[in-house]
Amino acid sequence: MIEVEDLQVFYGEGRDRFHAVRDVSFRVEKGETYGLVGESGSGKSSVLNAIAGRHSDWTGTVRLAGAEVDPRRRNPADRQKVQIVFQDPFGAIHPKHTIGGTIAEPLAINRRQNRGETVDALLRQVGLPGRFRYRYPHQISGGQRQRVSIARALALQSPILLLDEPTSALDVSVQAEILNLLQDLRRDQGLTYLMVTHDIGVVGHMCDRIGVMKDGRIVEELTKAQLVRGETAHPFTRELLSESLLG
Numbered sequence: 734m735i736e737v738e739d740l741q742v743f744y745g746e747g748r749d750r751f752h753a754v755r756d757v758s759f760r761v762e763k764g765e766t767y768g769l770v771g772e773s774g775s776g777k778s779s780v781l782n783a784i785a786g787r788h789s790d791w792t793g794t795v796r797l798a799g800a801e802v803d804p805r806r807r808n809p810a811d812r813q814k815v816q817i818v819f820q821d822p823f824g825a826i827h828p829k830h831t832i833g834g835t836i837a838e839p840l841a842i843n844r845r846q847n848r849g850e851t852v853d854a855l856l857r858q859v860g861l862p863g864r865f866r867y868r869y870p871h872q873i874s875g876g877q878r879q880r881v882s883i884a885r886a887l888a889l890q891s892p893i894l895l896l897d898e899p900t901s902a903l904d905v906s907v908q909a910e911i912l913n914l915l916q917d918l919r920r921d922q923g924l925t926y927l928m929v930t931h932d933i934g935v936v937g938h939m940c941d942r943i944g945v946m947k948d949g950r951i952v953e954e955l956t957k958a959q960l961v962r963g964e965t966a967h968p969f970t971r972e973l974l975s976e977s978l979l980g
């Protein structure tokens with residue numbers, strides 16, 4: 734579902750040009766969850782934003798659901814292949830729009846019919862009552878807001894979700910609920926996930942494989958089984974895992 738080859742991501746121009754991601758290649762199979770982990774500034778979000786079409790200064794090859802996409806997503810069909818769920822559900826939702834309006838926005842932009850029914854179905858899928866469509870973001874909890882972000886990301890039936898630290902801004906008590914919801918959705922709808930996380934607990938709960946990033950490169954790939962057995966070849970990964978476990 735996701736194939737990335739020799740991805741290079743840049744920021745800035747001229748003398749300020751910064752090469753943030755170097756020679757990154759990986760693939761994610763349909764139905765799989767692939768985690769990108771690594772210290773702050775290692776390039777995880779840059780990879781996600783390039784794949785999402787949110788940052789266009791990159792070279793390399795990105796194939797989504799079998800077809801190559803260009804950095805600017807000139808083909809409108811490419812814009813519906815991936816959706817992104819952000820860390821901070823409050824920042825991602827317009828404070829003056831109702832929940833129903835927020836979820837319906839991508840449907841309206843894409844001129845989809847039967848938007849009311851679709852919003853009801855999406856609320857149900859993320860475990861929120863239908864009456865929530867009339868509420869505003871400040872009237873619901875952080876966990877409920879993240880459910881709304883997920884509902885909106887599901888609206889166009891994109892086969893790939895990019896998850897950028899989807900639970901790190903939430904209370905510990907609701908983190909597992911959101912992770913369980915994401916797992917159920919992945920299973921029921923055959924979705925493929927690429928997620929960025931700092932949290933080794935989230936990796937253990939969600940990821941089939943991880944790519945460990947350092948200084949813009951993937952320095953090691955591990956399956957969940959290798960991770961659980963501590964079979965890491967790279968000293969940096971061992972350090973990262975022990976820090977996460979301690980933290």
Ligand SMILES: Nc1ncnc2c1ncn2[C@@H]1O[C@H](COP(=O)(O)OP(=O)(O)OP(=O)(O)O)[C@@H](O)[C@H]1O
Pocket residue numbers: 744745751753771772773774775776777778779780
């Ligand atoms: N808009 C930008 N302009 C300039 N440099 C940027 C920009 N965004 C990111 N960078 C730089 O690119 C590098 C990778 O950043 P990125 O946000 O991808 O890392 P990350 O691993 O996701 O970090 P974090 O876990 O803190 O989000 C960093 O050195 C960062 O300073």
